[in-house]
Amino acid sequence: MCASVSPEISSAVGLALRSRCPFIVYRLPDDDTVVFHANPGGDNAVADFGADVIVQPFDASLPATHIIAECDAAALLALNARGLLPAAPAQEEACPKSTSRDEYLRSLSAVIDSLRRGDGRKVVISRIKVVETRDLDKVALADAVFSEFRRAFCFFYYHPSLGLWLGASPELLLGRDGCGILHTMALAGTRPAGTCAPWDRKNIEEHRAVTDFIVEKLRSCELKPEVGECATLPYGKAIEHLCTKVSARASDSSSFKRVLEALHPTPALCGYPVGFALEAIGRAEAHCRSCYGGYISVGDAAYVNLRCARIYSDGSCCLFAGGGIMPDSDPDDEWAETERKASSLLSIIRKCQY
Secondary structure, three states, X not given: OOOOOOHHHHHHHHHHHHHOOOEEEEXXXXXXXXXXXXXXXXXXXXXXXXXXXXXXXXOOOOXXXXXXXXXXXHHHHHHHHOOOOOOOOOOOOOOOOOOOHHHHHHHHHHHHHHHHOOOOXXXXXXXXXXXXXXXXXXXXXXHHHHHHOOOOEEEEEEEOOOEEEEEEEOOEEEEEOOOOEEEEEEEEEEEEOOOOOOOOHHHHHHHHHHHHHHHHHHHHOOOOOEEEEEEEEEEOOOEEEEEEEEEEEOOOOOHHHHXXXXXXXXXXXXXXXXXXXXXXXXXXXXXXXXXXXXEEEEOOEEEEOOOEEEEOOOOOEEEEEEEEXXXXXXXXXXXXXXXXXXXXXXXXXXXXXX
């Protein structure tokens, strides 16, 4: 294990996986502290909404799952030493099949036709890429991801109702600082890392749709948004994004939850208008997004669940990647973009097999 995850946390994660105990390991962006919470008592444990982690699926109508901060790594290991954490058999659905290139391109063509008719402004269409691995070291994989993506919110969690997920998200959905200021970002528009040319019209328009939505939602919550300068944000070695930070002073202590509910799902992972985009996604995608495109809330910050994979008990890894589809999108270019988005995590997975 690398220094990013301690040996104690590494042991606790392995134990939690064997016993099918709900847990999460996470690290905030640009932070050296790796946090582990486990929930051996399951739904019978007493929730502490200040310390618990909340996982909200993409489908906002579905209930959120709480990973209750019942014990840390040392406490979980102590429970095991007392014989209170027996191993449990794996029980989960089979891993789905990858989205084929032909299937994805057909879906995009139908969506683009709809957008050109003026039915909507943007739709995010995702696909899945399934990798079958041999003797995958899941804990080493998580550690490698935490080490690689220092500027991202890195997460590795398991819950019986959700499965095992790993990711490194560059996107803050909503945060609150000690002065009561709410922070969010428009993260949309993607191109190969190191591109020297100006951003093209398609990416600029895609980004503007997300920024406009965020401003609109903050104003609907009776807040006064302040929009920062648009900048280029690198992610890993393969891609870079357009990013605009937006902030607003919270009116009261309930603003965080109210704004969070208003923002999810954003056009960065859904589209715009949201109702139209959700219907288009339902028609275009054969797979279930589950946690992809949802969010993970930790204390005073919530991050979008993206650049992620679900890991199955047989070692199969289901990677999720999507792209913002606009009226002038080219399906082949969009396929290539999803390949680049999945490439960083995919390369790490391939290195973590025995």
